[in-house]
Amino acid sequence: MKISKRFANVGDSSTLKITSLAKSMKSKNIDVAILAAGEPDFDTPDKIKEEAIKAIKEGFTGYTAVRGINELLDLICEKFKRENGLEYKPENIMVSTGAKQSIYNVLQALCDEDSEIILLAPYWVSYIEMVKMTGALPVVVDTSVDNFRINVERIKEKINKKTRMIIINSPNNLTGVVYTEKELRELADLIVEHNIYCISDEIYEKIIYSPNKHYSIAALNNNIKDLTFTVNGLSKTYAMTGWRIGYLGGERKLVEKALMVQTHSTSCTSSISQKAAVAALKLDERIVNSMIDEFKKRREFLMKKVENIEGLNYVQPQGAFYLFVDFRNFIGKKFKDSEEICTRLLEDYKVAVIPGGAFGAEGFVRISYAASMSEIEKGIDRIEKFLKENV
Ligand SMILES: Cc1ncc(COP(=O)(O)O)c(C=O)c1O
Structure with missing residues (x-):
């Protein structure tokens, strides 16, 4: 195979890779909680x-x-x-x-x-x-x-x-x-x-x-x-x-x-x-604001949940719809890096989140709350279970 020098070290998008893997698991009726995607779960307004x-x-x-x-x-x-x-x-x-x-x-x-x-x-x-x-x-x-x-x-x-x-x-x-x-x-x-x-x-x-x-x-x-x-x-x-x-x-x-x-x-x-x-x-601002209000509720919910998990810390989001969670307390002991944590989470606990290593922040994991409240709850409960059973 001959590819350009410029392209030789261009990597994949780990976000899209994990999201599509999780979606394909879902299509096979595997119950995955997808907290990986960078897209709102709402439908485009009518x-x-x-x-x-x-x-x-x-x-x-x-x-x-x-x-x-x-x-x-x-x-x-x-x-x-x-x-x-x-x-x-x-x-x-x-x-x-x-x-x-x-x-x-x-x-x-x-x-x-x-x-x-x-x-x-x-x-x-x-x-x-x-x-x-x-x-x-x-x-x-x-x-x-x-x-x-x-x-x-x-x-x-x-x-x-x-x-x-x-x-x-x-x-x-x-x-x-x-x-x-x-x-x-x-x-x-x-x-x-x-x-x-x-x-x-x-x-x-x-x-x-x-x-x-x-x-x-x-x-x-x-x-x-x-x-x-x-x-x-x-x-x-x-x-x-x-x-x-x-x-x-x-x-x-x-x-x-x-x-x-x-x-x-x-x-x-x-x-x-x-x-x-x-x-x-030209859309009525209220339609957009109602989506943002929903993100606010999910953010509060997710922050509270993560606060109750021992060993985890997070950066309080001021905007966007991601919680950036610090897993460094668990790295170097039980797990090599955030990639290993996210792979184990997806394969064994059926929750899709994104490893920070791919974004220049090793030790962190990105949890997207652009997902329904029940999906968020399911996902975070599984993360808690994963930590209880593995550290
Ligand atoms: C920071 C950032 N910029 C740009 C984009 C791309 O957005 P678009 O769908 O408009 O290409 C994304 C999508 O995830 C993003 O997170």
């Missing part, structure tokens, strides 16, 4: 589905403009202005096949083979693999020593002439941490001082628990705005993972380069999904 059906019936089924349809671009500009304090015109926007594709397009367009891209660990697994796919070098800053928060001094140490970009994600998948305005201001100053780019992945923006507040780094001043791609999408907020709609806002000429990648790879995202996205961005 209003959104109806708009897609209408688009199909009306024959809105061809390619669209590479950037996206005008109606959607306008709504995204309004959203950025209203909710993020960001003034963009349609020529600053790109709609793509999920937020993932937006990030991929930017990395492909902006990275050279010897570029260095700073990632804050724990990071979403696709960042590191997407960076590797460009041939650039991921440079990892461990945030576990700073309670998973931004430490500008530690990031500064990693910046050199080859540094092209930093990727940040708040609210954060995996830790649930939400960066404060002060943290983002300090980081913005550093980015501007060194003239590097920033991808700010804000896909979990709306899934946030009071009193925490979401800030877009690009809105802090015009200098940082020109260096930043603000990425967002509909997958998490509107329960639309399968529709594949993501978007970004950024400096016009840079966005044009990212659009080139799209032109020659996907052409555009689905015309039907774009019509559905128009309905999503």
Whole structure:
């Protein structure tokens, strides 16, 4: 087998791997509690589905403009202005096949083979693999020593002439941490001082628990705005993972380069999904808020459950829908690493959770609470049983 050098050390997505294994076990009638997925268990709201059906019936089924349809671009500009304090015109926007594709397009367009891209660990697994796919070098800053928060001094140490970009994600998948305005201001100053780019992945923006507040780094001043791609999408907020709609806002000429990648790879995202996205961005806020209220209840429930299990600690999630649980008390004695814990949990106790090792946080396990309350209860009870029987 001959594969490209660039691709040789690109790894799988452990999240997707464990989730699909668990789903296939479920399809064989094995009773697995799936607390692995990064997708809401809610159905896409009816209003959104109806708009897609209408688009199909009306024959809105061809390619669209590479950037996206005008109606959607306008709504995204309004959203950025209203909710993020960001003034963009349609020529600053790109709609793509999920937020993932937006990030991929930017990395492909902006990275050279010897570029260095700073990632804050724990990071979403696709960042590191997407960076590797460009041939650039991921440079990892461990945030576990700073309670998973931004430490500008530690990031500064990693910046050199080859540094092209930093990727940040708040609210954060995996830790649930939400960066404060002060943290983002300090980081913005550093980015501007060194003239590097920033991808700010804000896909979990709306899934946030009071009193925490979401800030877009690009809105802090015009200098940082020109260096930043603000990425967002509909997958998490509107329960639309399968529709594949993501978007970004950024400096016009840079966005044009990212659009080139799209032109020659996907052409555009689905015309039907774009019509559905128009309905999503006009949706009554109360529908989204009711989903978020449900996440709040599950978060409380799961935190209480984990608190009662001896030896486990966790990071209190300020946003997103994951509980990042510290299993380090059990590692090195009974188990080699978080991968072994998650494999044993899935194979012997039928609960699917994600090992932190794959995300640059060995010793931790990510439990998703984007699952029904009964699924969460079943899963956490099994984790408790696993620890009782094995340590
Ligand atoms: C941090 C983060 N960014 C981006 C994405 C991708 O979202 P999309 O479905 O819009 O591609 C995910 C999905 O899990 C995510 O967790």
